[in-house]
Amino acid sequence: MEIIHIKQGVSSEVVAEMKSCVLALGFFDGVHLGHQGILQQAKEIAEKEQCTFGVMTFYPHPKDILFPDQGPMTYLTPLPLKAERFESLGVEKLFIVEFTQDFARLSPENFVESYISKLKCVHVVAGFDYHYGSKGAGSMETLYEHGGGRFAVTKVQKIDFECEKISSTAIRQLLAEGSVDEVPAYLGDFYKVKGEVKQNAFFYNNDQFVKVNVDPLYRLPKLGTYRVEVEIDGQVYAGTCHQMTWSDQGSTLLIRIHHCSPNTLQKSIEIHWIDFLYGKQNEAYGLYEYAYPEERAI
Template identity: 40%
Template sequence: MQIFYLNDGQDSSLPKSEPCVMAMGFFDGVHIAHQQVIQEAKNIAKKRKVKLAVMTFFPHPREVLCGGKEKMNYLTPLEVKINKFAQLGVDKLYVIKFDQAFAQLSPKGYIEKYVIGLGAKHVVAGFDFTYGHMGKGTMRTMSMDGDGKFLVTVISKLDYRGQKIGSTFIRNLLSDGEVSEIASYLGDVYETSGEVISHHQNPMRKSSHMEVATYPYYTLPSNGLYEVEIYAGNHIYQGSALVYSNKVKLQFDGDLNNIKSKTIKLKWIRGLEIENVQLQQI
């Protein structure tokens, strides 16, 4: 997969255009609805025998438009999204730096430069995708802004059990500690990665304890105790994770001497009950 980082504020030049079908969106989490957008674009690209492209943005527009006053809780860092795009068979990825200069582009200016200018012959995006200054461009105006130079496919709202599948809803599940529900919307259990900052082994009980600092651009579940799968190098452990004050403490059966990796990946399986324990005292 070819990756192009574009910055409207510093470099007005674009990569050489090539006919493509382009899926567009922020794609935080690359959840089931996002995957549907990309899969539809992939199907069209295959029929037209052109490349499949994805356009995404970083940071989140909300962070820029509010002047940094509002903290955005991301589901996945950019590098994780990139890996997921590659797994979905994307040929070209365009990552646009969303800054104030980019935010000032008119809807028509955005389409002319970043859609037509990159060779898109067909655009696929969700029904609520917006573009251009103040988000005034919508999926209803896209064809007109493009002067009919490309086709547009709109992906309708995708529901599960009457709930719209979206990044905001998944974040709400995390804030409620409902991690076991997330796979139905994300397509897999939620994962985070972090760095080991302390560890301790109890030789009498043959159990290990670790404290992990979560990497940026992940959102931890709410304070509580959770069943997790712990991925450390080539080893996988079943254990529990205590979340409190944005910290994660792990407990599992295993030998710390086997763990050489500083990076720990956690898969959040389900919430566990804590009886008669004050989280701040653990």
């Protein structure tokens, strides 16, 4: 998959390299089952029309630019992870448009002219509620007209779970409630977060206590103790996440990984959130209080 960053308009170099393409449009945080439905349709159309399967997304999130007072946005899938997910779903070209104040002021017509049409798009695929252009004034009802007939438009109907739209907002709400066990019905998978082991200590039975740093851009579930799985070098271990702390530099998780003998220090790991166990954390305990001496074990 080729990643093309677009800042201050589509350059002539990018245009020169474009063949006709099908574009799926949206922010796509989480790449959840609703998004996967859009991407699947776009992929099928691109195969049928024998053109490039592209996605146009934005960075940072429009909210960070339009409502900066609400604090920095945290993501279900920070950009590099989202790109990985797109690639695994067959996307051939990923256009990442820098979302700025100037970009937000573009009229719907100008956006279509200067971005979609310019990229030789022959077919746009987006969801029923997709909006574009200043104040989100453009919709799926205006897109064909704004394209002046230069591209076809496929509007994907609402993909829902138990009558509720599958959305990144719904998933964020589940995380805020600690209901991580309900997330797979929306995401199609466990909620997964990547991190790096900064400190580790062995315990009996080859259990390890690890302190894991997580990028501050990640949205984490509400404070509490969770049953998790930890993936290290392709191997999945059962574990418990005991503690979470936040700072601007990132979040730290204290995780007990069961029956895990390889040295995990400085390894990149993936945490899969399975279930909420209980709300009260033992704030007083750090890694060494858990691990030494053994009788202090939980």
